[in-house]
Amino acid sequence: MFYSVVLLSIFGILNLFLGFLKSRAWLLPVTLLFLATALVVTLTDWNKSLFFWNYMMSTDNVSVAFATIIIVSAMLILPLSRFYFPNAAAPVPEYYAILLFSVVGAILMVTYENIIMLFLGLETLSIAMYILAGSDKRNPRSHEAALKYFLMGAFATGILLFGVAMLYGATGTFNLSGLAQYVRTTLVNGASPMLYLGLTLVLIGILFKLSVAPFHFWTPDVYDGTPTLFTAFMATVVKTAGFAALYKILSVSFTGIYSVWWITLAATSVLTLLIGNITAVYQQSFKRMLAYSSISHAGYLLIAVTAMGQTSQSSILFYSLAYTLATITSFAVLILVNENRAGESFSAFNGLARHNPFLAFALTVAMCSLAGIPLTGGFFGKFYIFINALEKGLLFLLVVAVLMSAVGIYYYFRVVIAMYMRGSDDNAVADRIIVPKSYAAVLAITTFLTILLGVAPDLLVRYF
Amino acid sequence: MQQYLPSDYLPIIVQLVLALGFVATTMLATNYIIPKIFRNRVHGKVKDDTWECGIEPQGDARTPISIKYFLTAILFVLFDVEIIFLYPWAVNFRSLGWLGFAEMIVFMTLLMAGFFYVIRKGVLNWD
Numbered sequence: 001m002f003y004s005v006v007l008l009s010i011f012g013i014l015n016l017f018l019g020f021l022k023s024r025a026w027l028l029p030v031t032l033l034f035l036a037t038a039l040v041v042t043l044t045d046w047n048k049s050l051f052f053w054n055y056m057m058s059t060d061n062v063s064v065a066f067a068t069i070i071i072v073s074a075m076l077i078l079p080l081s082r083f084y085f086p087n088a089a090a091p092v093p094e095y096y097a098i099l100l101f102s103v104v105g106a107i108l109m110v111t112y113e114n115i116i117m118l119f120l121g122l123e124t125l126s127i128a129m130y131i132l133a134g135s136d137k138r139n140p141r142s143h144e145a146a147l148k149y150f151l152m153g154a155f156a157t158g159i160l161l162f163g164v165a166m167l168y169g170a171t172g173t174f175n176l177s178g179l180a181q182y183v184r185t186t187l188v189n190g191a192s193p194m195l196y197l198g199l200t201l202v203l204i205g206i207l208f209k210l211s212v213a214p215f216h217f218w219t220p221d222v223y224d225g226t227p228t229l230f231t232a233f234m235a236t237v238v239k240t241a242g243f244a245a246l247y248k249i250l251s252v253s254f255t256g257i258y259s260v261w262w263i264t265l266a267a268t269s270v271l272t273l274l275i276g277n278i279t280a281v282y283q284q285s286f287k288r289m290l291a292y293s294s295i296s297h298a299g300y301l302l303i304a305v306t307a308m309g310q311t312s313q314s315s316i317l318f319y320s321l322a323y324t325l326a327t328i329t330s331f332a333v334l335i336l337v338n339e340n341r342a343g344e345s346f347s348a349f350n351g352l353a354r355h356n357p358f359l360a361f362a363l364t365v366a367m368c369s370l371a372g373i374p375l376t377g378g379f380f381g382k383f384y385i386f387i388n389a390l391e392k393g394l395l396f397l398l399v400v401a402v403l404m405s406a407v408g409i410y411y412y413f414r415v416v417i418a419m420y421m422r423g424s425d426d427n428a429v430a431d432r433i434i435v436p437k438s439y440a441a442v443l444a445i446t447t448f449l450t451i452l453l454g455v456a457p458d459l460l461v462r463y464f
Numbered sequence: 465m466q467q468y469l470p471s472d473y474l475p476i477i478v479q480l481v482l483a484l485g486f487v488a489t490t491m492l493a494t495n496y497i498i499p500k501i502f503r504n505r506v507h508g509k510v511k512d513d514t515w516e517c518g519i520e521p522q523g524d525a526r527t528p529i530s531i532k533y534f535l536t537a538i539l540f541v542l543f544d545v546e547i548i549f550l551y552p553w554a555v556n557f558r559s560l561g562w563l564g565f566a567e568m569i570v571f572m573t574l575l576m577a578g579f580f581y582v583i584r585k586g587v588l589n590w591d
Contacts, residue, residue, distance in 0.1 A: 013574070016581050 001045050001059045001067060001111050002052040004038040005104055011038070012100035019093030031096045032078060035103070039071045042107075051113065055175060058113040062313055062464065066110040066244040069317070073236045073324045074103050076446060077229065079438035080332050083339075084229050095135065099233065102128035106241035110248070115164050115174045115202075118245055122160070122209065125238060126153050132230040133222060145225025152208070152218045160205025166198025176252045183256035196260060202249070203264065210242040212302060213272040216295045223291035228338065231287070232331035235294045236324040243301050243316055251308060258308065265306040270400050272299030277404040280411045287344045289411055290330055293370060296408065297323050300385055303397050307388035314464035315384035321460070322369055322377030322453055329366035329446045332439055333359050340433040349415050350422040355432040360419045362443045369450045371412040372405050377453030384461075535587050546575055 011034035018027055042064060050059045078099070085092055105124025112118040130153065134146025168174060170192040171182040186195070208215040223231050254261060276296030283289040301319055304312045334344065336359065341348045353360035369378035382405060389398045435443075453460065499507075514521045553560065553568050582588065 013577050017577075017584075020584050 001042060001050075001057065001063065001107065004042045004067070004071075005057075005107055007041060008034070008038050008100050008104045008107070012097045012104070015093055015097040015100060019091070024092065027093055027096065028078065028082060031100070032075060034100065035071055035075045035078070038103075039068065039075070042067045042071065055177075056114045056117050057108070057111045059111055062317065063111045063244070063248075065317055065464070066240060066320075067107050069240050069321050069324060070103060070106045070110070070237050073240070073328060074099060074233070076325075076328050076442050077232050077236070079442050080232070080335060081229055082438040083436055084227075084335065095132065098128045098131055102132075102233070102237070106237050109241040110244040112245070112248070113176055115167065115176070115179075115249070118249070119157075119161065119164065121241070122206075122245070123157065125241060126157065126209065129153075129230070129234055129238060132233070133226040135230065136227045139225075141225035142227065143225075145222045148218050148225075149222045156205050156208035156215070159201050159208075163198045163201025163203075163205060166194045166201060168198075170194035170198060176249065179253035180256070183254060187256055191257070196257075199254060199257075199261060200264070203246075203261070206242060206246050206249075207268065210239060210246065210298050210301075211295050212268050212298050213275040213295065214268070216272065216275065216298075219295055220288050220291045223294070224285070224288050228287065228331055228335045231290075232328055235290065235327050235331070239294065239298065239301075240320040240324060243298075243305070243320060247305050247313065247316055250305060251313070255308065262306055262308070265302060266394065266397055269299050269302035269306055269397060272296065272302060273400055273404040277407040277411075281407060283411070284346065285344045286330075286334055286346055286349065286415060289346075289415075290327070290334070293408075293412070294327070296404065297370070299404070300382060300401060303394070303401055304385045304388050306397065307385075307392040307394060309388050309391050311384065311391075311464075312388050314461055315381070315388055317464065318377075318384055318453070318457065318460060319381035322381040322450065325446045325450045325453075326366040326369035326376075326378060329362050329443060329450070330370070332442055332446075333363045333366075336433050336435065336439060346414055346418050347422075349418040352419040352433075354423075356435065358440070358443070359433065359435065362447045363419065364416050365447050365450055367412040367416055369454070371409045373409075375451065375454045377450045377457070379454055380457040384457075532587075532590060539582065539587070542578075 011031075015027075015031060015034070018030060045059045045064050046061060048059060051057070052059070078096070081092070081095070085095075102125050105121045105126075105128065108117055108121030109125065112121060130146055130150045133149050134142055136142035164174070167179065171179055173179060173182070183191070183195070186192075204215065211219040223234065226234060250261070273296060276292050276294075276299055280289050280292035280296065283292060297319075301316060301323075304316045304319065337348050337352070338344050349363075352363075365376060369376035372378045372382040382401075386398055386401065389395075389401070549571065550568075553564060556564070
């Protein structure tokens with residue numbers, strides 16, 4: 001993991017210089033090659049338990065798996081940029097470089113062993129995202145997204161740092177194992193209130209980045225205004241890395257005071273599920289619906305964190321993967337529909353099935369997966385998380401989650417109904433969308449993997 | 465771990481009180497006491513004007529300014545910060561040894577890569 005961080009940083013800088021070449025044809029393949037190299041290097045750490053940089057980072061199978069998800073989703077999102085920037089002057093090499101740097105941040109967030117490293121990773125990822133959110137320079141909505149994300153994100157970072165300072169004040173260490181040791185001894189001696197305050201502030205900082213209610217207000221506007229390509233990145237990579245980080249700090253350091261924080265997480269989880277799902281019902285824009293859907297999925301993932309059992313880790317992993325694949329499919333189809341039919345509302349999808357059966361099928365599979373219909377990855381993702389909640393006896397969480405999944409089916413299927421049952425209104429809309437090869441490849445891979453995870457989840461789960 | 469008592473932080477409070485006291489005193493003095501002494505000679509069209517080196521102010525402050533000034537300023541900050549890292553290294557050159565030298569080479573390589581990028585991008589071309 002050490003080498004993949006170093007390599008990706010160097011590759012990012014190289015990417016900047018690739019921009020000086022006359023031809024841009026090599027840019028995308030080379031960037032994909034960079035990510036593939038990083039992926040291979042990451043996978044060599046499988047079944048090794050290592051510490052790097054004086055216990056700043058640690059590697060185990062779970063962090064390797066999370067890093068793999070992150071790199072693979074970056075590799076699936078990058079090909080979508082093929083025809084995304086019609087303007088020849090668009091600084092595409094810079095975008096790719098920033099994406100590579102943000103992957104570095106995400107990897108730091110899943111492998112940290114020291115809270116300073118968590119902060120560095122979170123900032124590397126967030127600052128990259130602030131820039132990408134505002135990358136559509138001619139569009140005021142993109143400015144709005146970047147400004148909102150930056151202001152709120154900077155505040156959340158401040159709160160996180162304040163929490164880290166409190167934790168340091170209470171325990172005298174930044175190390176996760178050091179914190180764990182302090183927590184264990186304080187169960188006998190009585191803990192300093194600073195510890196609880198610090199933990200709460202750190203949780204607020206991380207939960208903000210995960211767009212968990214009540215810290216979710218930025219999400220719809222930012223997701224809506226950000227160029228769709230980068231929204232896809234935001235909704236998948238940031239969320240996966242954030243949940244890996246949240247689970248790691250809670251499971252390694254704070255299991256000793258589970259009774260203190262579980263109720264907070266359970267309450268935010270219920271709130272997130274209610275707000276995310278019920279507000280999503282009222283959306284007219286597919287993109288905003290996906291933003292609320294990402295809030296609601298944060299709620300489901302939070303249940304697994306709250307349950308904190310033997311298998312929580314593997315269910316978070318499985319759920320993140322299933323959610324990532326389905327979300328990439330939805331955003332890829334959204335990009336195509338938006339560019340060819342000029343609209344992000346549900347009605348833009350009317351009659352898509354007749355002209356583009358493949359796109360409609362891929363999007364239907366993705367929606368089924370997000371809604372948790374059997375034979376898709378999302379079903380088993382929810383299944384494992386619900387089992388976690390059941391094992392821990394969190395029945396009320398389970399009831400809310402099941403009810404809200406039922407609500408989810410309603411709004412996810414609106415787009416499916418629009419595609420299959422509504423005819424297109426005017427002739428301009430009826431034109432067939434020509435799917436570029438890169439999009440077709442990405443959609444084929446994500447759809448295949450989604451179904452594979454739904455048919456044979458054991459392929460992944462048996463490793464953890 | 466060394467233990468600190470709340471009383472150890474007393475100098476900070478004293479400093480805070482002094483700073484706030486200075487602000488409060490000067491504001492009170494300029495707004496209430498001095499006008500009482502000098503009567504009508506304090507306010508006026510010219511006296512309330514912005515004072516900038518004696519040149520008469522013109523127009524609004526929110527006028528568009530070329531992005532080049534901003535970029536140059538940012539780059540200046542970048543190289544200024546670089547100096548902050550170089551000075552301590554130069555002072556401790558012997559004790560840091562070859563490891564320190566290698567680390568500084570890495571740092572300078574990254575910095576120069578950025579510098580090269582900036583030049584190739586034409587940020588420093590003024591025309």
